[in-house]
Amino acid sequence: MRLYNTLTRREEDFAPSQGRTVRMYTCGLTVYARGHIGNFRTFVATDVLRRALKHQGFEMRHVMNFTDVDDRTILESQKAGVPLREYTSRFIEAYLEDAVALGLEPVEENPRATDDENIAAMGETIKALERNGHTYASDGSIYFKISTLPDYGKLAHLDHTGIKSGARVDSDKYEKEDARDFVLWKATKADEPTWDPGIGPGRPGWHIECSAMALRLLGEPPIDIHAGGVDLIFPHHENEIAQSEGATGQQFSRFWVHVEHLMIEDEDQGTEKMSKSLGNVFNLADIVERGFRPSALRYLYLGTHYRKQLKFSWTAMGQAEEALKRITDFLARVDALPAAAERAADATAESTPSEAIAGKLAQASSAFAAHIADDLNTAAGLGVLFDLVRALNTAIDTGELGAADAPAVRAAFETFDKVLGVLALRRVEDERPPVPIDEIERLIEARKAARLARNFAEADRIRKDLDARGILLEDTGSATRWKRK
RNA sequence: GGCGCCGUCGCCAAGUGGUAAGGCAGAGGUCUGCAAAACCUCCAUCCCCGGUUCAAAUCCGGGCGGCGCCUCCA
Known part of the structure; x- marks a missing residue:
């Protein structure tokens, strides 16, 4: 170090x-x-x-x-x-x-x-x-x-x-x-x-x-x-x-x-x-009041090297929120992989982890570790994560990355997060969504039924209702995922 | 006045001699009941001037601009 x-x-x-x-x-x-x-x-x-x-x-x-x-x-x-x-x-x-x-x-x-x-x-x-x-x-x-x-x-x-x-x-x-x-x-x-x-x-x-x-x-x-x-x-x-x-x-x-x-x-x-004596301070409570999550603030901190002044703004807060979502969306996509594989008719050759994927993970892990060991360059470390996210998203699209690789992918991101501490924080926040989870799931089922009946007005009403309460529905090919806004 | 740091795409931000990471926004596309979301692709020559070098965002000198510490302060 x-x-x-x-x-x-x-x-x-x-x-x-x-x-x-x-x-x-x-x-x-x-x-x-x-x-x-x-x-x-x-x-x-x-x-x-x-x-x-x-x-x-x-x-x-x-x-x-x-x-x-x-x-x-x-x-x-x-x-x-x-x-x-x-x-x-x-x-x-x-x-x-x-x-x-x-x-x-x-x-x-x-x-x-x-x-x-x-x-x-x-x-x-x-x-x-x-x-x-x-x-x-x-x-x-x-x-x-x-x-x-x-x-x-x-x-x-x-x-x-x-x-x-x-x-x-x-x-x-x-x-x-x-x-x-x-x-x-x-x-x-x-x-x-x-x-x-x-x-x-x-x-x-x-x-x-x-x-x-x-x-x-x-x-x-x-x-x-x-x-x-x-x-x-x-x-x-x-x-x-x-x-x-x-x-x-x-x-x-x-x-x-x-x-x-x-x-x-x-x-x-x-x-x-920002300092108390200058009177230009925001607390975490102010951040939350503005609709941002603490995990996004932590991400914002991580995005600038600790020995450089960090330019805080509400725009930067919003950008941090979006950037963090890119990672968590990817992880959600990986988690959804098994279901997709089970449905696939030709689920034959999908049970062995890919060496190519393992190679990408190993490469990213060592690059990340090197950046952290270099005077805690978390900003560069995050760059590695995003490069990996893009490569793996592409691999999912081409079928190169399958359900069998999911555990290794998750493990790699767990390792990154041991240092960053931002993904685990997100998960904890997600466990307490603004709408109770069982209610969300009930509404998703109701919407699914409406869609099957081609009652799109009702389906859209449910989606808009949840959206107004801070829950976003995403229809993937197979199922509907939800996430906090 | 002294000491020190910084100035990279519209915004945030890596990179300290070998020919510009990444994110946000934007544009195009894929998917979709519509949509949203998601995903893919595209998108800069580095404040200005001079110098050193085969080669500079990166080193040196001079400007301009911003910030910090010298006082309570994370």
């Missing part, structure tokens, strides 16, 4: 440092609002990474956190008049629902920053930093002193002298010795949640939770992979490195994987990234 490493700015061969288990940490959501589709682009990308690594035979130990304490969560919970923990729990639940809807595999650990053991771990990390001389106290807060770490900035590659005019350095924190020093443990006001893990009362700074939780849950540094959105490179990940390496004296993470932004057209601003 070739993986681009932000630390070295190069693609490198990836393998875990300890045995076959990949120890990976993903920066998750700050839970003061429902995650938007930009957030989920990152989460789907790391899900694909996770699946790809598993597919290569590695075990995963994957941690993804919830940031459930920071300025915003505190502010919003106070506004809502709800205790912080209870307030953030709502958005954690919402996240978990969206994650299922988008086909994200559950990760091994979903720690919350305010869990007792994590607060304790932060205390230990800060104590270690104090012992190593990386901290100073000021106005009741504890800060990280950047000048004590010579290679600070190695991830972001930010030239200190470059942070000058034009850059907005927060200037109201005069209690810091250096503008770039950052807070580890923050003094709290009377009405704010406060903890004291042996370092004095306060609350976590933004970065400390990830260092502490990653080290607590993933074992000896360095961990194998640390992932997140590109906007986290600086300052968040740079500071995580400073904290973790300052505390342990060892490299924090071997690979840093960053997912590019999801971009959206704004009427006034032009194209810009």
Whole structure:
């Protein structure tokens, strides 16, 4: 597996440092609002990474956190008049629902920053930093002193002298010795949640939770992979490195994987990234409200390489939906093959799998695997699927592909989907159609009878009725299939 | 102002030296009670200018345009 490493700015061969288990940490959501589709682009990308690594035979130990304490969560919970923990729990639940809807595999650990053991771990990390001389106290807060770490900035590659005019350095924190020093443990006001893990009362700074939780849950540094959105490179990940390496004296993470932004057209601003602070966000619920399925959104994510900005639009959503249908329609056609074969009068030579088909499948499988192993090129991988779909459709037309080949075809697509995770998601959605399945089947029978009686008016009425309720009927030669719109 | 990324068919999007994947839309056709759906076929020389090379979308230089980070942020 070739993986681009932000630390070295190069693609490198990836393998875990300890045995076959990949120890990976993903920066998750700050839970003061429902995650938007930009957030989920990152989460789907790391899900694909996770699946790809598993597919290569590695075990995963994957941690993804919830940031459930920071300025915003505190502010919003106070506004809502709800205790912080209870307030953030709502958005954690919402996240978990969206994650299922988008086909994200559950990760091994979903720690919350305010869990007792994590607060304790932060205390230990800060104590270690104090012992190593990386901290100073000021106005009741504890800060990280950047000048004590010579290679600070190695991830972001930010030239200190470059942070000058034009850059907005927060200037109201005069209690810091250096503008770039950052807070580890923050003094709290009377009405704010406060903890004291042996370092004095306060609350976590933004970065400390990830260092502490990653080290607590993933074992000896360095961990194998640390992932997140590109906007986290600086300052968040740079500071995580400073904290973790300052505390342990060892490299924090071997690979840093960053997912590019999801971009959206704004009427006034032009194209810009989707973010809560810009207020141009759509949630999964908004997608569904517009009549699109989560599987189509997942497909849309997969269609652009994770290190390139993804241009989101409702047009692109619709195109993703249609493209995904092309694959699922093909699979439905393959599933319908046995029935067709049984009817065929000359069902004699149709029982042996074709070597030519097996060859096409093997070729596509290895091409697909190569693209995934090439820094997760899912977009190119999808291209392989479509090439295969066309070739196999033609093979069905010519009779070269028969019912005997169906299991092999299905198996090949199952393998693709182990990484993509989009076809299985579709199937789950299809199990809950807008009209109950038994009713659909009853109506199909009624329509069949009407057609046999050449009562086409009634047949069309049934079809239109189902169509209006989101169910499409397709008459094939032998039978009538249905699918969700 | 600093650092970095990007600009490929109407739309989305692969491709980083060897002569332009794929999807959507569109056009034509097959199938069909009509239709829908589905399937097949067709459909680009890569923002501009200059350079390197036998050969460039791919490398170098200069433009123009877009975006990100430097501040909370996936």
